[in-house]
Amino acid sequence: MKGKEGKGKGFGILVTFCAMFLFWLLLSGIFDAFHVIAGIICSAIVALISHDLLVKGEGEKMLSKSFRFFIYIWWELWQIVLANFDVAYRVLHPKMPIDPRIIEFDTSLRSDFALVTLANSITLTPGTITILVEPEKGKFWVHAIAKKPADALLVDKTMQSKVTDVFMEW
Amino acid sequence: MVIIDVIVTLFLAAGIFFMFTGVIGLLRLPDFYTRLHATGKCDTLGEVLIIVGLLLDHIYYYVYLLPEAPLSVKLVPVKLIFLIVFIFLANPTATHAIMKAAYKTGVKPWKLGEERR
Numbered sequence: 001m002k003g004k005e006g007k008g009k010g011f012g013i014l015v016t017f018c019a020m021f022l023f024w025l026l027l028s029g030i031f032d033a034f035h036v037i038a039g040i041i042c043s044a045i046v047a048l049i050s051h052d053l054l055v056k057g058e059g060e061k062m063l064s065k066s067f068r069f070f071i072y073i074w075w076e077l078w079q080i081v082l083a084n085f086d087v088a089y090r091v092l093h094p095k096m097p098i099d100p101r102i103i104e105f106d107t108s109l110r111s112d113f114a115l116v117t118l119a120n121s122i123t124l125t126p127g128t129i130t131i132l133v134e135p136e137k138g139k140f141w142v143h144a145i146a147k148k149p150a151d152a153l154l155v156d157k158t159m160q161s162k163v164t165d166v167f168m169e170w
Numbered sequence: 171m172v173i174i175d176v177i178v179t180l181f182l183a184a185g186i187f188f189m190f191t192g193v194i195g196l197l198r199l200p201d202f203y204t205r206l207h208a209t210g211k212c213d214t215l216g217e218v219l220i221i222v223g224l225l226l227d228h229i230y231y232y233v234y235l236l237p238e239a240p241l242s243v244k245l246v247p248v249k250l251i252f253l254i255v256f257i258f259l260a261n262p263t264a265t266h267a268i269m270k271a272a273y274k275t276g277v278k279p280w281k282l283g284e285e286r287r
Contacts (some may be wrong), residue, residue, distance in 0.1 A: 024234045027249060029242030084188050084215040091195035091208055100204055123262035124214065129207060131273045143269065143279065145207050157223045 007069035009051065017047035068166040069117075075162065079125045090145065099146045102131065105153060107138040107160050114167040121159055128153060174230045179225030188216035201280035202272055210265030217261075218254050225250045 020043035028035050090098055110116050115138070119130040122142055127149030132141040144150035153159065185256070195208020214223050225247050233247070 026245060026252075026258075029245040031241070072185075074273075078207055080211075080215055083211050084191075087195060087201060087208055087211045088188065088191040091191050096198065098199070098204060100201075101281075102279060119266060120259070120262040123210065123266050127207070129203070129210065129269050131269050143203050143207075145204060 001123075012051040013047045016051045017043050018052075065167060067133050072162060072166045076121055076124065077123070083124060083126040086149075090127075097146065100143065101147070101150055102141060102143050103150050103154055104139065104141050107140065108164060109138045109167065110135070111167060114163060117166070118160065118163045121163065122153070125149075125152075125159065172230075174226060178223045178227045181219050181226065185216045185223065186221035188212045188219065192216065200284070202277050202284035203269065203279050204267055206269055210261065210268075213256060214261045217257050221250050221254055221257075 021039055024039035024043055025031070028039065028074055064133065080166075090096060109118060112135070115135055119133050119140070122128050122130045122140070127145040129143045130140060131143050133139070142150075142153060144153070192209050192212030195212065196205050199205045199208055228250070233244050235287050238257060
């Protein structure tokens, strides 16, 4: 058990180091000895201190989750465009068709990353913003600007089912 | 006038339009929560459209037309893409944080038919 943990830690440090160093190279764009060595030192320090932030836990089914997440992002981008047209319509309409309300619902999500994804997705989609999240029960409080976006979360549950599919936490 | 200039201008104009609706929403909507709907959402797409415009402009003029430009100049589009990613992560999170702070300190949500605040 202990050996497995040690292996996970080394892997975490390595992944964080590679990510940080790649980020350094892309941002600096200068490949002389001084900048590259400074980059290696800085990435090593960051990787040693904060390796458990980026790579967490055992990471089971990581590949298929990232693949599902990649597909999900494109749907999410389309939702963002819809959200902006929705807000523009409500704001520029002379009568302002709004009817704000606060709704609550439960989900089966428990892991941090899944909760963050759902909360941010709700905020980015048309007419809804996450107010509170209770991680232990997977409970969400959401402010909706009208009845239609509220029903999309309460009745249709398209977004919840998509996120639970991505993270496989049914 | 090159075709890329037209495309870039269209992206910038679309971005400015969404930022503009955000400001109109900030002025017109009745309470704190609904105003956040306008500012929190329109900013995301507005900023991203402006950055995509700058990205295309930079790629055309400094990467495509000027092959002798130094690598650090050619890497600017990568930095702009990082900006887009971080805006998509940070913008909804910040909106949610402001919303949560308001809810916890007891700002009452506006209901249909009430006076605007």
